Amino acid sequence: MxxxxxxxxxxxxxxxxxxxxxxxxxxxxxxxxxxxxxxxxxxxxxxxxxxxxxxxxxxxxxxxxxxxxxxxxxxxxxxxxxxxxxxxxxxxxxxxxxxxxxxxxxxxxxxxxxxxxxxxRDKADQVQSENLIYGPFVIDPYSLKVSKNNVELSLTPTEFHLLKLFIENPGRAFSRNELLDIVWGNDFVGDHKIVDVNIRRLRVKIEDKDSDGLFIETVWGTGYRWRKE
CATH class of the missing domain: 3.40.50.2300 (Response regulator)
Known part of the structure; x- marks a missing residue:
């Protein structure tokens, strides 16, 4: 319960x-x-x-x-x-x-x-999954933890799922509507501001200091994508 x-x-x-x-x-x-x-x-x-x-x-x-x-x-x-x-x-x-x-x-x-x-998610209902590694990032789907250069990042559940989605699909541009459907769910009723604010928060936590979209790029008029290595 x-x-x-x-x-x-x-x-x-x-x-x-x-x-x-x-x-x-x-x-x-x-x-x-x-x-x-x-x-x-x-x-x-x-x-x-x-x-x-x-x-x-x-x-x-x-x-x-x-x-x-x-x-x-x-x-x-x-x-x-x-x-x-x-x-x-x-x-x-x-x-x-x-x-x-x-x-x-x-x-x-x-x-x-x-x-x-x-x-x-309820961790007790999850099956142990292998870590996802991309560049300096290591994602543990079971514990919902992310580290960058061996330093754990403090992400909200929403930020975690956004980051995981991007890393699993490098180079793919996601529209705001797609991100709402995939991360927030098809039954979400709201506007696009929630996507932009969460992306902004995520960038603050994962981007290198003074970098300009090193990992998450803005696709003008569409949405966002993860920059390929």
Whole structure:
């Protein structure tokens, strides 16, 4: 059973989400503040975190940044206010995997969570796979770990799957729609900003300092590709 942590200060919304996630066989943990959410995440290590931006005390952005640093393998979906594009971008920049705009359909959030779980994956269900080696990179599909020049990189589940897809297909140009379908899933409902922000985050983590698209190239008007050696 997958575990979801709901960090939301409005009790009515927490209760509503609790019921809906339990109906879809999730084990639900609740927190009413950012501080409580971080504490419970450290203890429970959930698979997915549903995180509201507007929280008493430390806000959702700070919570997201803390969780991403300490628990890089969990999935984070942020709840943002309607029309606040800056919240969406800032949340993604802080390390969120996805966002849902309030007011939202609970089924959409459930589908987003399930799509994210496919990227996070349950290691116990996986078969041991051989490491994928490309240049300075070594990818371990079983542990979802990546190293560059023998130094482990701290990647989110989404960043991991983007990198793995690129390395498995060097030289192939992927459109943003293709990346959304392959990495986020065919049932993902959202815009292309989430692709661009994740690529930007991935580049910061894997590119050499001062390099200009040494590994991930922008294909103008289309999307991105991994530069062949």
């Amino acid at each position: 997958h575990k979801v942590l709901i960090i939301e200060d409005e009790e009515s919304i927490r209760g509503f989400l609790n019921i809906n996630f339990k109906m879809h066989n999730f084990l639900v943990i609740e927190a009413g503040s950012g501080e409580e959410g971080i504490s419970k995440a450290r203890i429970e290590h959930p698979d997915i975190v549903i995180l509201d931006v507007m929280l008493p005390g430390i806000d959702g952005f700070q919570v997201c940044e803390t969780l991403r640093k300490e628990l890089s393998d969990i999935g984070i979906i942020m709840l943002t206010a309607k029309g606040q594009d800056i919240d969406k971008i800032q949340g993604l920049e802080m390390g969120a995997d996805d966002y849902v705009v309030k007011p939202f359909n609970p089924m959409e959030l459930i589908l987003r969570a399930k799509s994210l779980l496919r990227r996070v």
